[in-house]
Amino acid sequence: MRFLLERVGGLDLEMREKGVGLIFIISAPSGTGKTTLVKEVMDQLPGLQFSVSCTTRLPRPNEKDGEDYHFVSHSVFQKMVERNEFLEWAEVLGNHYGTPRPDLKKLESDGIDIILDIDTQGAKKAIKEIDLPILIYLLPPSLKVLRERLIDRGVDSLEMVKFRLSNARRDMEEAHWYHYVIVNDRIEVAIEKLKSIIIAERCRRSKSLILKENKKKWEEKDG
Ligand code: ADP
Numbered sequence: 001m002r003f004l005l006e007r008v009g010g011l012d013l014e015m016r017e018k019g020v021g022l023i024f025i026i027s028a029p030s031g032t033g034k035t036t037l038v039k040e041v042m043d044q045l046p047g048l049q050f051s052v053s054c055t056t057r058l059p060r061p062n063e064k065d066g067e068d069y070h071f072v073s074h075s076v077f078q079k080m081v082e083r084n085e086f087l088e089w090a091e092v093l094g095n096h097y098g099t100p101r102p103d104l105k106k107l108e109s110d111g112i113d114i115i116l117d118i119d120t121q122g123a124k125k126a127i128k129e130i131d132l133p134i135l136i137y138l139l140p141p142s143l144k145v146l147r148e149r150l151i152d153r154g155v156d157s158l159e160m161v162k163f164r165l166s167n168a169r170r171d172m173e174e175a176h177w178y179h180y181v182i183v184n185d186r187i188e189v190a191i192e193k194l195k196s197i198i199i200a201e202r203c204r205r206s207k208s209l210i211l212k213e214n215k216k217k218w219e220e221k222d223g
Pocket residue numbers: 028029030031032033034035036037149150152153184185186187188190
């Protein structure tokens with residue numbers, strides 16, 4: 001996994017000075033609370049955009065097409081793959097999921113940072129395609145709690161819950177190469193942690209720009 005760390009580590013200030021939007025990748029076992037957390041944080045922090053993925057999975061009762069996912073057929077998905085329209089795509093839990101390529105130029109001009117909700121396979125592919133994404137892994141407090149959340153969510157059969165749990169064990173082994181790990185125990189705490197990470201990364205982005213502007217001001221005063 002060393003190459004992953006090399007790829008995502010370091011800080012390219014030059015690029016950040018140009019105002020390229022930050023890309024946050026959030027992964028977690030299904031049912032951990034990623035959707036809930038991201039929605040809350042987006043309500044509370046301005047300048048964030050959620051990247052709406054395409055999926056061949058059927059919508060859940062509370063999900064809206066174009067908002068939670070673009071729900072597409074297998075043949076439409078396949079055509080999008082052939083036309084290279086995805087930044088990454090993967091098969092997760094028997095369905096296909098793909099991230100449309102973000103319009104980085106537009107993000108830059110709009111000053112928007114983007115959040116990608118993708119699984120660990122997708123994250124590995126995405127970091128080869130985009131520069132310096134910030135990787136955040138969300139953990140459930142325990143597998144027991146994850147099971148309860150999946151059951152309480154009320155959209156999966158018991159068999160599917162078992163399947164998701166066995167995948168969760170494997171998925172969590174990938175958490176070590178992410179930059180940040182947040183345990184989603186109390187939601188208010190997890191919200192504060194995710195907001196803090198986003199704010200801190202924004203500060204890192206603007207560091208050299210601020211120093212440059214300050215230097216100019218000092219020089220003007222001295223002159
Ligand atoms: P994911 O997007 O990771 O699959 P969801 O956001 O759909 O997960 O959350 C799964 C279930 O867990 C939902 O019913 C949600 O309300 C609940 N949930 C999310 N975060 C918490 C939390 N911190 N404490 C208790 N329940 C939570």
